[in-house]
Amino acid sequence: MTAEQIRTLILLILLLHVVAGIVAFSVLINSLNAKYRKFVIEHSESLKQLDEINAAYRFNAVKLFDLRHSYDNENFFDTISTRDYLIYQLAHAQKEVIKSIKAAQANKELHEKYKEEIAEKCILGTFDTDELLSNEKKLLRTEARMFKQKTKQPITAFSIYVCLELTKINGVHRDSKCQTYYSPDVMKLIQRINNKSGDFYNDTGIWDAICRVERGKVSNRLRFAIYERDGNRCRKCGRRTGDLEIDHIVPIAKGGKTTYDNLQTLCHRCNMQKGTRTEFYSNKSRRF
Numbered sequence: 001m002t003a004e005q006i007r008t009l010i011l012l013i014l015l016l017h018v019v020a021g022i023v024a025f026s027v028l029i030n031s032l033n034a035k036y037r038k039f040v041i042e043h044s045e046s047l048k049q050l051d052e053i054n055a056a057y058r059f060n061a062v063k064l065f066d067l068r069h070s071y072d073n074e075n076f077f078d079t080i081s082t083r084d085y086l087i088y089q090l091a092h093a094q095k096e097v098i099k100s101i102k103a104a105q106a107n108k109e110l111h112e113k114y115k116e117e118i119a120e121k122c123i124l125g126t127f128d129t130d131e132l133l134s135n136e137k138k139l140l141r142t143e144a145r146m147f148k149q150k151t152k153q154p155i156t157a158f159s160i161y162v163c164l165e166l167t168k169i170n171g172v173h174r175d176s177k178c179q180t181y182y183s184p185d186v187m188k189l190i191q192r193i194n195n196k197s198g199d200f201y202n203d204t205g206i207w208d209a210i211c212r213v214e215r216g217k218v219s220n221r222l223r224f225a226i227y228e229r230d231g232n233r234c235r236k237c238g239r240r241t242g243d244l245e246i247d248h249i250v251p252i253a254k255g256g257k258t259t260y261d262n263l264q265t266l267c268h269r270c271n272m273q274k275g276t277r278t279e280f281y282s283n284k285s286r287r288f
Helices: 003-043 045-056 074-079 082-121 136-150 183-193 204-215 220-229 268-274
Strands: 067-071 159-167 173-182 244-248 263-267
Touching: 003 045, 003 136, 045 082, 045 136, 067 074, 067 082, 074 159, 082 159, 082 173, 082 183, 082 204, 173 183, 183 204, 220 244, 220 263, 244 268, 263 268
Parallel strands: 067 159
Antiparallel strands: 159 173, 244 263
């Protein structure tokens, strides 16, 4: 065996001893921690009292409504705000949102009582035996940590996080804008949304926001798919032009949605002539 091989073997043996020492130390620490946790579970008056309090309090589950959406069209990303996107979603899911806001508010009121009762009845460092473990500081730290872990932390403040992302058509991230809206702002928006006469929104700001988001659903990927489906021609006049546009067959102003079947290819001239009428042009019968 060469001198280099001997040195390598010695280093390997030393490394194995170090690893073995670390493992043994870790096992010792875990065993010691388990010993202190077991003592706290069996003898902590505060944890026993906390268990009784926890059994008496039932908090509401609060559904989260964080919103994320990506645009591959820079114009839509620039013109549609996080507030616009929130308004659009609230117009369709406000009942569930209101339910969650009320649940969080009820949790907040109940949580105050819960904390008051804990402060009144739970005194850390009180055990049902005088034979404590040797390291009193470690014992108290262990009890405090376990007490915190068992204390209920319900959702008491409702918010909606809205994040809009700008990507390339292949999904590569380019930019993003995000904002958090809290329950007072959300409720004000819901009140504005519900200011309606039938299906008509009296608040023009609300209606404009909904329209912007609905139009923004025409991604570049969807746009090119519609062009390809329609043969890259205007479905009304049949011309191939450089000013092809995507038209909603049933206009957004009349409740039309941005779906594959409600979109058609028109040139700018034909699109302007169509205006807000509901008109479908079949290119199957047109001879190009």
